[in-house]
Amino acid sequence: MRKGEKGILALIGILSVALVGHKIWQLSTEKKEVDRGIPFYSTASPQLGTAGSDLYRRLECKNCHSLWSVRDMSANVPAPALDGIGSLRDEQWFYTYFSAGNPQSILPSRLKKMYQMPSYAHLSEEERKVLASYMASLKVQDWYLEETKKAEFEKLTGKPYVAAGKVIQ
Ligand code: HEC
Numbered sequence: 664m665r666k667g668e669k670g671i672l673a674l675i676g677i678l679s680v681a682l683v684g685h686k687i688w689q690l691s692t693e694k695k696e697v698d699r700g701i702p703f704y705s706t707a708s709p710q711l712g713t714a715g716s717d718l719y720r721r722l723e724c725k726n727c728h729s730l731w732s733v734r735d736m737s738a739n740v741p742a743p744a745l746d747g748i749g750s751l752r753d754e755q756w757f758y759t760y761f762s763a764g765n766p767q768s769i770l771p772s773r774l775k776k777m778y779q780m781p782s783y784a785h786l787s788e789e790e791r792k793v794l795a796s797y798m799a800s801l802k803v804q805d806w807y808l809e810e811t812k813k814a815e816f817e818k819l820t821g822k823p824y825v826a827a828g829k830v831i832q
Pocket residue numbers: 718719722723724725726727728740741742743745748752757766767770771772773774777778779780781783794798
């Protein structure tokens with residue numbers, strides 16, 4: 664084998680080791696991302712989960728809202744997504760909201776009447792309670808909330824997001 668050939672072989676050897684190493688490193692960092700868990704989850708007991716999603720389906724909330732990424736695409740109503748909504752508001756708030764004769768007195772709306780949140784005051788007290796605690800059980804992971812805030816902040820200001828005195832990378 665000539666000197667030049669040896670050099671090329673050595674180079675190929677080094678490159679392959681580097682490539683494999685890089686791939687392993689990539690896989691291990693990807694794994695870390697997955698381990699952080701899904702962004703949205705529910706703290707509902709199995710009974711509440713079933714009762715809540717039954718009501719949600721029966722009352723056709725998905726005609727307007729998305730939850731677990733499910734929504735009726737044909738309806739096309741710009742209603743807020745309900746994933747993680749229980750991290751934003753509490754059970755008592757939901758109960759009052761669903762019981763209001765005019766929900767827009769609590770949450771003002773700029774939408775046409777046909778798209779606005781309907782009143783659910785006509786439901787039984789039990790049903791409104793189930794809906795309220797089901798909504799309150801829908802949580803968002805802290806890390807996802809932090810990342811969303813960071814992305815929004817940077818999009819709006821073009822500056823790095825600073826939380827509790829330190830820049831989040
Ligand atoms: C006709 C469309 C429509 C239907 C059906 C509907 N909603 Fe809404 N909902 C809205 C809109 C739009 C808003 C935002 C406030 C507004 O514009 O009135 C809203 C607001 C809400 C909010 C407050 C969200 C926030 O940002 O705090 C909750 C909770 C909610 N709806 C839950 C439900 C549940 C549960 C059902 C089924 C029982 C339901 N909605 C059915 C359109 C709808």
